[in-house]
Amino acid sequence: MYEDNYEVPVEYVAPIEETVVAEPEPRYREVVMEISYYTANDEGMNGHGITASGTRVNEGRTVAMSSRYALGTRICIDGHWYVNEDRGGYIVGDRVDVYVADKEKALRLGRQRKKVKIEEE
Template identity: 50%
Template sequence: MQTDIAELQYQNSRQAARLKDKQEYIEMLEIAFLHMEVEEDLTQEELKMKYVGEFEVTYYTAGPESTGKYPGDPYYGITASGTLATEGQTIAADWDVFKVGTQIYIDGIGYRVVEDKGGAIKGNRLDVYMDSHEAALEAGRHMADVWIVEGEK
């Protein structure tokens, strides 16, 4: 029974995240359409996304649990591409699958940028950066549909 409740809570939180992402997408389209009225050079191609499949999604932090680095380490929080890991932006991916800087959309999570890689992140796996270790553990591991954002988001 406890397992069923936990599964229902998880499904409920995923649905809530999907609704939030859909609302953000609608808001993005509204802004884009307003932008199109102001600037004629925004093309329809700039709004396209290409579905690339279902990926296993995990979560990581800058801390020693994920990276082995501690605050004070000169490379603490620095991604493999040299950027500062940022919650709501940074993901780690297999650079043979996604080039550095690729903008992607993860169902239930939102838009992210490939800025990092990890030894265990190979093939259809993504590691989403979070500031909080507790939040990363709570988010767990799951499958999600993924799209590449073609053009500027």
């Protein structure tokens, strides 16, 4: 049986040191691009919403860029990061099409020239 004041020997274990590894800041370049907007119903998408990269379009994530930029390239427009997941026959040079779900919204946003950040590999 156990005695009430029995003490278990305690071994000292050194605390584990935590090492925080910070992700490196992405490197990017700034460039002025023509920004336009498209929907899954636009020419080339045929309403199915599957991008050239095989993902389904997603407002707030999907953009289409020329083949000059690799699929998966990240681009920051107005402080929001998007992913190049699509292509388009009319997209050449420094132009980007941003996916939006609503055709009226796409028409309302129209075309604009803006300074954007493009993440470099």
